[in-house]
Amino acid sequence: MNSLSRRGQIILGIASVILLTALSLVAVGVLSSVVNPGGTGFLSRTRCVTPNLPGPVVSVSLTNMCGPMMRRPNDMMGGAMRMTADRNTVAHGPVSFLVTNAGTISHELVILPLPESQIPGTRPIGADAKIDEAGSLGEASNTCAEGTGQGILPGASGWVTVTLPPGRYELVCNLPGHYAAGMYTQLTVT
Template sequence: MSDRGRMMGGPNGPNPMGGRNGWYAMGMMRLVAHPKTVPAGKVTLRVFNTGSLSHEVIVLPLPRGRFAGERAIGPNGRVSERGSLAEASRTCGAGEGDGIAPRTTGWTTLRLQPGRYELVCNNPGHYGAGMYAELDVTR
């Protein structure tokens, strides 16, 4: 991030970040933040979808004492986006759209204060399948 970022989805085997079984029988999914720590200020999240399905990245503050992957999943297979700070979900473009198509990119730029954030793919079933990552923002 900070002008580098990666999102990966699809049948990637076991998720080292502790993802839960999802709706997709094809296997676990994952989202990887690189780097995992960035300085506060203007941050550009560039997302590359290496999977075979459409994906997105939503930026949510991570409350103190909570960990990535712990959000409640609703009956629609999604987590609440309340408090979302930004979204990258436009194929080959910035901001919101209809999803980042396989083998393409999307991005968003925002200002982040020091703290912990969770990056999530909120397509139905994707969060539950392990598509989340923590991003730490330092002073």
């Protein structure tokens, strides 16, 4: 075998690997969209048209980092989850929440009053791996829409507008196991 044919075989092998990898990525994206047609495949992430929201807008990001490297003790979801808001204080009155799911699974936002003596993230968790939502002031769990739904799909947004009196509030994701995995943050209303 001469060096030119050996070099040609290496180039052909590299081109084959690149082509097969590209085809595999396309297949995964297409199959994800077929299995879960809400746009959860990485090639077809849902894009939402958000209306003009009244009052100050609190942008909330929902994320999860699943995998064995991110596992924490007693973490039934197998990964760290986070809820972050672009501000932690707003004035009382109408407040809009624009909630974007930057994770790989569905999430939601529930707004709960937080008593002065309570620390965020310390609510009791029930047998269903959820916290009690009694006293909730609003929820964003509808993909590309306002209010309640089945959860905000990955890559999508949802929103809700509520009138908040002064006080402390805990913003949570209350899908099973998500609160325990770290999906909460505090908002103070002045």
